[in-house]
Amino acid sequence: MKKYWWQDAIIYQIYLRSFKDSNGDGIGDIPGVIEKLDYLKRLSVNTLWISPHYDSPMDDNGYDIRDFFKVAEDYGTMEDFKRLIEVAHANDMKIVTDLVLNHTSDEHPWFQAAKDPSHPDHARYHDYYIWHPGHVQEDGSKKRPTRWISWFGGSVWDYNEATEEYYLHIFSKKMPDLNWRNDAMRNELKAMIQWWIDLGIDGFRIDASNHLEKNWDFPDDEPGYQHFSSLPKHHDYLQELADELFMPNNLLILGEAGGASKEEALQYAGFDSNEFNMLIHFGHVWVDIDDSNTLTPGKWAKGTVKLSKIKEALSHWIDVFHEKGWNTLYWHNHDHPRVVSHYGNDDPLYHERSAKMLAALLYLLPGTPIVYQGEEIGMTNVDYQSLHDFKDVEVFTEYENFMRHGASHEIAMQALRDRARDNARAPMQWSSSDGAGFTAGTPWMPVVKNHTRINVAAQEKDPNSILAWYRMLLALRKEDAIAYSYPTFYHLDKDDRFAYAFSASHHDYYVVGNFTQEPLEFIPDVSLEAMDLWAANTDVSPGELGPYETRIYRTKK
Ligand code: GLC
Numbered sequence: 126m127k128k129y130w131w132q133d134a135i136i137y138q139i140y141l142r143s144f145k146d147s148n149g150d151g152i153g154d155i156p157g158v159i160e161k162l163d164y165l166k167r168l169s170v171n172t173l174w175i176s177p178h179y180d181s182p183m184d185d186n187g188y189d190i191r192d193f194f195k196v197a198e199d200y201g202t203m204e205d206f207k208r209l210i211e212v213a214h215a216n217d218m219k220i221v222t223d224l225v226l227n228h229t230s231d232e233h234p235w236f237q238a239a240k241d242p243s244h245p246d247h248a249r250y251h252d253y254y255i256w257h258p259g260h261v262q263e264d265g266s267k268k269r270p271t272r273w274i275s276w277f278g279g280s281v282w283d284y285n286e287a288t289e290e291y292y293l294h295i296f297s298k299k300m301p302d303l304n305w306r307n308d309a310m311r312n313e314l315k316a317m318i319q320w321w322i323d324l325g326i327d328g329f330r331i332d333a334s335n336h337l338e339k340n341w342d343f344p345d346d347e348p349g350y351q352h353f354s355s356l357p358k359h360h361d362y363l364q365e366l367a368d369e370l371f372m373p374n375n376l377l378i379l380g381e382a383g384g385a386s387k388e389e390a391l392q393y394a395g396f397d398s399n400e401f402n403m404l405i406h407f408g409h410v411w412v413d414i415d416d417s418n419t420l421t422p423g424k425w426a427k428g429t430v431k432l433s434k435i436k437e438a439l440s441h442w443i444d445v446f447h448e449k450g451w452n453t454l455y456w457h458n459h460d461h462p463r464v465v466s467h468y469g470n471d472d473p474l475y476h477e478r479s480a481k482m483l484a485a486l487l488y489l490l491p492g493t494p495i496v497y498q499g500e501e502i503g504m505t506n507v508d509y510q511s512l513h514d515f516k517d518v519e520v521f522t523e524y525e526n527f528m529r530h531g532a533s534h535e536i537a538m539q540a541l542r543d544r545a546r547d548n549a550r551a552p553m554q555w556s557s558s559d560g561a562g563f564t565a566g567t568p569w570m571p572v573v574k575n576h577t578r579i580n581v582a583a584q585e586k587d588p589n590s591i592l593a594w595y596r597m598l599l600a601l602r603k604e605d606a607i608a609y610s611y612p613t614f615y616h617l618d619k620d621d622r623f624a625y626a627f628s629a630s631h632h633d634y635y636v637v638g639n640f641t642q643e644p645l646e647f648i649p650d651v652s653l654e655a656m657d658l659w660a661a662n663t664d665v666s667p668g669e670l671g672p673y674e675t676r677i678y679r680t681k682k
């Protein structure tokens with residue numbers, strides 16, 4: 126059954142800036158990660174995915190890379206990074222880093238030369254990026270090449286006076302897109318990747334991987350996403366990286382590609398394909414979008430959560446990859462709201478129970494889990510009252526959009542508190558102290574006030590904590606080879622409950638839970654005669670599932 130090391134991986138995603146500050150400057154750093162490796166080991170984690178650690182002006186917290194070969198000063202030094210790899214490896218842990226290949230920072234030397242005709246290397250680097258002269262109008266003024274909208278809101282085009290051209294950026298204007306049709310550019314990126322492999326990296330998470338190719342006819346559509354997303358040729362680029370770099374080095378490749386069809390998913394991550402090994406697909410991440418909301422549209426429009434849609438996505442991906450590839454299990458990453466606030470209930474009355482319910486719904490399924498930092502203690506969305514507590518570049522363009530659409534400040538702020546990426550990026554809550562045990566100084570973004578109640582130190586002491594529950598479930602995955610199971614789902618169409626059963630190497634299991642605040646009638650879907658109640662998130666009474674109640678049964682044997 127097992128073919129690759131990463132099938133037994135338990136991955137933990139670290140958002141470096143917010144994980145642990147070791148020197149009191151308020152910013153998480155690499156020595157902070159090293160400090161916490163023991164904590165992660167106790168969670169059964171054996172693989173870390175670390176958000177970009179490269180030198181960057183931090184317009185998008187490091188996804189805007191200025192120097193691929195340097196560690197950001199905020200995060201430490203190359204020596205620190207080498208030590209992280211060394212200590213992790215000594216503890217049988219693997220290190221996966223983010224690989225941002227779609228764009229660089231506008232402060233990257235390539236772009237500096239590309240945009241400046243008087244630069245000695247201008248001719249060499251100009252075509253590393255994507256330029257367009259725009260359209261000259263009757264009055265002589267220039268118009269943007271297309272109406273395409275960037276992922277952060279606003280046009281994808283910005284004007285560069287010096288060359289009298291527009292450059293393309295599908296994220297912020299400080300993140301110009303690279304031209305993947307340029308062989309020299311691709312070769313430089315490949316050499317860079319090889320350099321990190323030689324340093325000992327065990328894998329990469331490929332950022333924005335389905336955007337590498339663009340439609341160079343530049344049709345004038347709005348928003349035009351189809352012209353810079355999932356175009357067939359991006360597979361050629363990924364295949365080239367896989368053949369030359371990823372496969373020969375036995376790396377784990379996590380690929381980010383939203384909206385992939387079944388066929389495309391297998392093209393990325395099927396066992397016989399190998400562009401990636403695992404796909405980050407987002408199928409279950411935004412199941413509650415209210416299309417009628419015109420004030421804060423798109424992902425910002427919070428609607429009713431439909432559990433049936435979540436289950437549909439989870440079972441869909443399990444089936445797509447069954448025997449043909451490998452599944453990924455995760456609630457969310459650094460780009461989404463906190464799952465306990467989004468899909469659970471962060472009211473103190475139900476916080477612990479619903480967080481445990483969500484963990485049981487996901488983490489006994491087949492595939493490789495990716496736990497996002499703080500999820501294991503049930504960290505919630507932010508409680509920010511001022512726009513300036515938010516730090517994400519996306520927040521500010523989108524806030525202006527909301528105002529243009531006629532939203533009030535209050536409505537806009539609520540949309541941000543519900544949906545902004547910053548919800549997942551507030552500092553990790555290690556303790557109840559002022560800086561939440563994240564920093565001895567002033568944190569780079571405010572800590573959430575509930576850190577006095579929700580924190581690692583408190584949960585370490587409590588055998589019934591969310592942390593204890595995560596430890597138990599993740600340890601079980603290892604003991605009983607749950608990664609290789611194949612579940613039967615019950616009640617897929619119901620929005621109030623979930624249930625699934627499967628056989629692992631030692632036991633058969635039945636997992637059942639109430640997704641709502643209302644009690645439900647409980648009639649088991651399988652015979653419980655040969656089973657024991659192995660775990661539950663509350664006291665159980667026969668015949669009824671209380672609010673958010675979840676039970677895990679397994680055969681005695
Ligand atoms: C990916 C990252 C996101 C980043 C974007 C641009 O979607 O997850 O955080 O802003 O790519 O690099």
Ligand code: CA
Pocket residue numbers: 146147148149150151152153154199
């Ligand atoms: Ca620091």
